[in-house]
Amino acid sequence: MSTASPHLQGSQSVATGPKSHPRLEIRNIHRYFDGRAVVDDVSLQIQAGQVTCLLGPSGCGKSTTLRMIAGVEMQDSGEIYVDGKLICDTMFRVPPERREIGLMFQDFALFPHLSVADNVAFGLKGSKDEKRLRVEELLQKVSLTRFIDDYPHQLSGGEQQRVALARALAPRPRIMLMDEPFSGLDNRLRDGIRDETLTLLKEEDTAVLLVTHEPEEAMRMADEIALMRGGKIVQQGAPYNVYTRPSDKASVAFFSDINVLKSQVNGALADTPFGQFLAPGIADRTDVDIVFRPQHVRIDFDRAGKGPLPTATDGVPARAVVKRARYLGHESLVEFQMDYDGSVLKVTVPRVFLPEVGRVMWLTVPRNRCFVFPA
Numbered sequence: 001m002s003t004a005s006p007h008l009q010g011s012q013s014v015a016t017g018p019k020s021h022p023r024l025e026i027r028n029i030h031r032y033f034d035g036r037a038v039v040d041d042v043s044l045q046i047q048a049g050q051v052t053c054l055l056g057p058s059g060c061g062k063s064t065t066l067r068m069i070a071g072v073e074m075q076d077s078g079e080i081y082v083d084g085k086l087i088c089d090t091m092f093r094v095p096p097e098r099r100e101i102g103l104m105f106q107d108f109a110l111f112p113h114l115s116v117a118d119n120v121a122f123g124l125k126g127s128k129d130e131k132r133l134r135v136e137e138l139l140q141k142v143s144l145t146r147f148i149d150d151y152p153h154q155l156s157g158g159e160q161q162r163v164a165l166a167r168a169l170a171p172r173p174r175i176m177l178m179d180e181p182f183s184g185l186d187n188r189l190r191d192g193i194r195d196e197t198l199t200l201l202k203e204e205d206t207a208v209l210l211v212t213h214e215p216e217e218a219m220r221m222a223d224e225i226a227l228m229r230g231g232k233i234v235q236q237g238a239p240y241n242v243y244t245r246p247s248d249k250a251s252v253a254f255f256s257d258i259n260v261l262k263s264q265v266n267g268a269l270a271d272t273p274f275g276q277f278l279a280p281g282i283a284d285r286t287d288v289d290i291v292f293r294p295q296h297v298r299i300d301f302d303r304a305g306k307g308p309l310p311t312a313t314d315g316v317p318a319r320a321v322v323k324r325a326r327y328l329g330h331e332s333l334v335e336f337q338m339d340y341d342g343s344v345l346k347v348t349v350p351r352v353f354l355p356e357v358g359r360v361m362w363l364t365v366p367r368n369r370c371f372v373f374p375a
């Protein structure tokens with residue numbers, strides 16, 4: 001069983017020798033609007049070739065953080081370093097165009113009057129031949145060579161997005177900042193373009209900071225997730241760690257629906273209708289939330305008024321009645337009304353499972369899938 005608190009440190013250090021610096025480092029950045037800390041002491045390190053997703057709900061300060069790194073917004077305190085060199089503090093500031101940072105936003109439009117080739121070549125320096133070579137290389141990588149002389153309006157939304165990516169990467173930026181870059185695309189296109197983008201970013205060895213409010217996008221794209229809330233990074237680490245070892249109830253809830261049992265600690269144990277849960281390190285008489293995801297609840301059929309026998313790993317079964325069942329395509333969602341207090345618990349099953357309303361069943365909660373947090 002997991003309990004509250006582990007503040008994960010992530011897997012960011014890729015040692016390449018004593019002098020290696022992160023490609024991008026921001027230290028203790030603050031930004032205030034109307035006296036309110038919109039970005040509140042944010043620090044991050046990103047290595048070359050690493051994708052970090054800044055993930056959080058709307059208004060938590062993600063875009064403001066990105067804008068400060070890009071240099072279009074000034075922080076009130078804190079420093080930004082690229083390859084160990086200071087590029088911005090409150091006294092000194094390298095202008096945005098000299099930061100070697102590529103930008104890609106949802107509405108980062110192509111120049112309509114320029115061909116695909118000229119769009120991609122826009123930020124490039126060097127001879128005509130050198131530019132042409134780089135344009136061809138990138139268009140080949142995004143599989144758009146055949147559109148090289150076309151104009152943006154002749155391309156689909158997804159194709160335009162890939163040209164925008166090629167354009168952003170053409171000058172070989174050391175860092176790529178992406179703000180919800182795929183949110184304008186329809187669902188079916190999105191997965192393919194995300195995967196292609198990831199492959200290309202890795203090939204170019206760029207350090208990427210991608211802002212998104214979609215957990216699924218972050219899980220799919222990120223080497224590391226920085227979970228942001230109320231201007232602060234509340235947890236940081238590999239997607240697996242952030243998902244399976246969340247630091248608090250809100251972090252669990254950000255990734256999926258949750259079920260919550262209320263209890264109070266007594267002798268490092270919390271009593272519930274599902275049996276006792278370990279609550280190590282939490283003081284007696286502390287109110288706690290026992291949190292678990294719908295996909296982790298176990299369902300058993302009623303056998304002559306009884307459920308399965310209690311076990312150490314799954315605790316005690318609790319009697320429930322099916323209130324509603326829905327098939328969602330990739331899983332079924334069943335809502336159960338619990339006998340013990342009439343509350344409703346959600347359970348998902350990765351197949352077609354549509355028991356009739358009113359049917360009696362028994363639920364158990366595997367202890368290794370639960371989190372106990374002070375309420």
Ligand SMILES: Nc1ncnc2c1ncn2[C@@H]1O[C@H](COP(=O)(O)OP(=O)(O)OP(=O)(O)O)[C@@H](O)[C@H]1O
Nearest residue numbers: 033034038056057058059060061062063064065213
């Ligand atoms: N120039 C500004 N003046 C005043 N408040 C601002 C300014 N820019 C941003 N804010 C406020 O700062 C907070 C954070 O905004 P920000 O755009 O960084 O959030 P976000 O996490 O990127 O949200 P979203 O996902 O909706 O884009 C919001 O409450 C926003 O209203």
